[in-house]
Amino acid sequence: QKILDANHIYITACGTSWHAALIGSYIIEELLNVPVKVEYASEFRYRETAVNTDSVVICVSQSGETADTLAAIRKAREKGALTLGIMNVVGSSIARETHCGVYIHAGPEIGVASTKAFTAQVTIFNLIGILLAQKKNSDVEIIKTIINDLGILPRLVQSVLDQGNHISAIAQDFIDVENFLYLGRGYQFPVALEGALKLKEISYIHAEGYPAAEMKHGPIALIDDNMPVVFIVTHKGYDKIVSNIQEVRARGGKIIIISSVMNKELENYSDHIIQVPKINHCLQPVLTTIPLQILAYH
Ligand code: M6R
Numbered sequence: 001q002k003i004l005d006a007n008h009i010y011i012t013a014c015g016t017s018w019h020a021a022l023i024g025s026y027i028i029e030e031l032l033n034v035p036v037k038v039e040y041a042s043e044f045r046y047r048e049t050a051v052n053t054d055s056v057v058i059c060v061s062q063s064g065e066t067a068d069t070l071a072a073i074r075k076a077r078e079k080g081a082l083t084l085g086i087m088n089v090v091g092s093s094i095a096r097e098t099h100c101g102v103y104i105h106a107g108p109e110i111g112v113a114s115t116k117a118f119t120a121q122v123t124i125f126n127l128i129g130i131l132l133a134q135k136k137n138s139d140v141e142i143i144k145t146i147i148n149d150l151g152i153l154p155r156l157v158q159s160v161l162d163q164g165n166h167i168s169a170i171a172q173d174f175i176d177v178e179n180f181l182y183l184g185r186g187y188q189f190p191v192a193l194e195g196a197l198k199l200k201e202i203s204y205i206h207a208e209g210y211p212a213a214e215m216k217h218g219p220i221a222l223i224d225d226n227m228p229v230v231f232i233v234t235h236k237g238y239d240k241i242v243s244n245i246q247e248v249r250a251r252g253g254k255i256i257i258i259s260s261v262m263n264k265e266l267e268n269y270s271d272h273i274i275q276v277p278k279i280n281h282c283l284q285p286v287l288t289t290i291p292l293q294i295l296a297y298h
Pocket of ligand 1: 065114
């Protein structure tokens with residue numbers, strides 16, 4: 001009830017979990033119509049915040065042991081906030097020190113790169129969003145769609161995983177490249193950040209993620225035929241992102257498109273396309289992130 005009554009929510013995390021948190025903030029704001037602020041735990045813990053006894057502070061951590069996230073949650077507790085954890089590792093410090101929470105049960109992350117934890121975190125934010133929205137009697141139509149799409153999500157994830165060979169072949173064209181840009185809008189902006197982080201972490205290739213429309217405020221200066229750009233395209237905001245693609249095309253940038261839309265226009269504008277199935281926009285990041293993980297891997 002305290003979460004439902006909250007007039008503001010903070011979400012705090014680091015790295016990939018922060019990217020999932022950003023998507024989570026979009027979901028909660030959209031489904032519950034409550035303002036949500038996302039903070040890097042490493043900033044939040046040292047900053048004077050307005051957190052008080054009316055605040056709800058959600059933290060996201062795969063390991064449940066990240067020192068900054070743990071410190072952020074301790075600080076939130078000291079200020080009297082209700083703390084909620086979204087963790088993978090059962091019995092971890094953050095799980096023990098939050099008032100309540102959810103385990104994502106993604107299974108152990110074997111490598112350093114957080115992958116299945118990210119998609120599970122996004123899925124859990126959908127579950128939290130629909131649970132709270134149901135209790136608040138918010139827009140039932142979107143809730144029904146998300147519930148329905150959760151049912152088909154495993155099959156759709158498999159269909160993306162099945163494209164491993166296609167994505168591997170694309171990667172061969174870029175093995176000598178030293179920089180990448182990842183661009184997305186709306187729910188796909190955090191996906192762009194995550195795609196760039198995975199490439200840095202797995203392939204040691206410099207990459208940056210940006211909101212696609214921010215490109216014209218600086219990064220566009222970097223675009224030439226040595227700068228591949230990965231665009232994440234979905235039905236939501238389609239026309240807007242196509243105009244961003246045209247801007248990159250005009251400067252000779254190599255374009256890889258991850259898309260839930262398939263048409264001739266995108267084929268004309270891109271060097272490579274990876275198609276993903278269309279699903280509700282709150283869940284779509286699950287399907288658009290996986291090809292980026294596979295691309296980074298190859
Ligand atoms: O265990 P956590 O989710 O708290 O870890 C936070 C980050 O260190 C982590 O997500 C890191 O960014 C990943 N290795 C990225 O793949």
